[in-house]
Amino acid sequence: MSTSFEKYQKRRLISSYFSVVISISLVLFLLGMLGLLVLNTKKVADHFKEQIALSIYLKETAKEVEITQLQKSLSLADYTKSAVYVPKEEAAEKLSVEIGEDFIDYLGDNPLQNSIDVFLNADFVTPELMEEITNELLAKGFVDEVIYDKPLIALLNDNIKRISFWVLIISGVFTFIAVLLINSSIRLSVYSKRFTIKTMQMVGATKSFIRKPFIWKSIKLGVVGIFVAWIGMGVVIYSLNKTFPELLLIEQPLILGAMFLSIFVLGVFISWLSTFFATQRFLNLRTDELYY
Template identity: 60%
Template sequence: MDKSFEKYQKRRLRSSYLSVIISIGLVLFLVGLLGIIVLKTNNIAKHFKEQVAITIFLKDNAGKSDIEILQAELAKSDFTKSVVYVSKDDAAKKYSEDIGENFLEFLGENPLKNAIDLSLKSEFVTPEKMAEIEQNLVIRSIVAEVTYDKPLIELLSKNITRLSFWMLLFSALFAVIAVVLINSSIRLSVYSKRFTIKTMQMVGATKSFIRKPFIWQSVKLGIIGAFVAIVGLFAFVLYLNAKIPEIELMGDYKIMGIVSAVIVVLGILITWLSTFFATQRFLNLRTDEIYY
């Protein structure tokens, strides 16, 4: 009977430890992911900005040499990320594929124009700089029209700064929530051993002596939970990096190292403080109060 009860207690203890590790690991994983996003905000903003392109439509009488000269000049410009020439035949073919039918059969001729798709470096994707680039292009004799999504550029410029602010605010709020959640898990773990704490105190053990094994056990759980979070974080970041390589989440090992170190420190610090105050609470309770 005693052995059966002992096995039952050990299973409960392992289950309690596992739930604490999972709680710590999950919370620290989310904190780490949010930290990486905040630190990589510039890369994310850069990625989305560089998806914006200026389309330069060329006049029908534009000569091949003139087009090549314009392409070469654009390729050498400080603001250029890439330059792609799109003939009107290629444009017609792509448009036909998009709509699922050959529109040239109905029109009899190709109404599209030869064009150059100009992608800009992120620092030049602002309403003012793009308007200046547009003005320099429309005066060219071979250019018929210059178009780009002006409302989108204004929206990006306006919201990126705002997004950074809210991300920092959200990170601070989530950090507080993380502390509360981990603290609750640790308190429940210590609560299950409140009778042991009071028994040790009644036989003359000092408070520091009683606290020490509880704190050390919780710190070990915090370290394990932190490493679980780091492994999960690296796996998730590798997945995101494979899906969206332009963001370069894995490119900066310094940031990944900093986030990993912060996760470990948080795992140790939060579990240490939570266990200290939780054990202190039960040490200060009267014997009749531990039943409630």
């Protein structure tokens, strides 16, 4: 009878430890992913900004030397990420593919213009700076028109500010929830040992002596959970890097190292703190209060 009871208690203990490890690893994994999002919010925003092209349409009278000089000056400009010259023949081919028919046969002529597509560095993709660049380009006599998506840029900048704000708010809330979840799991684990705690106290053991094995056990479980979270984070980061290589996630070892270290410190600290207060609570209870 006692053997079966001991087995039952052992299974309960293992189940309790397992739930603590799973809780810690899952919460820390989600925190790590949220941290990755926060750290890369600007990079993601910059990536989208740099996909917006500023198209410079050239007059038919534009000389080849003028076009070449303009392209070179654009390539050297601080605001330029890349500048691509698009002859009207190439533009016609692309348009024909998009609409599914050769419009030149229908019109009898190519109405498109030679152009230069300029992709700007993210810091310059604002309504004010792009307007300045546009005016500067229009001052050149051989430039006919400069076109870019003004509403999209305004919307993009507004949304980036809004998203960044809410990401920070959500990060704070989620961190608080994470602490509560890990704390609850550890408290349940300690709760199953409340009678052992009280027995040790009754035979004269000091509070620090009683707390020590519980704290060490929780820290060990926390470390296991941290390593599980690390593995999950590593898999996700590797997958994201393969899917979005332009984000260069793996090529920022200092940021990744700091994030992994932060997860480790946070996991150990929460495990220690939760166990300390959980054991302290049962140490301060009277024996008859342990049954409630």
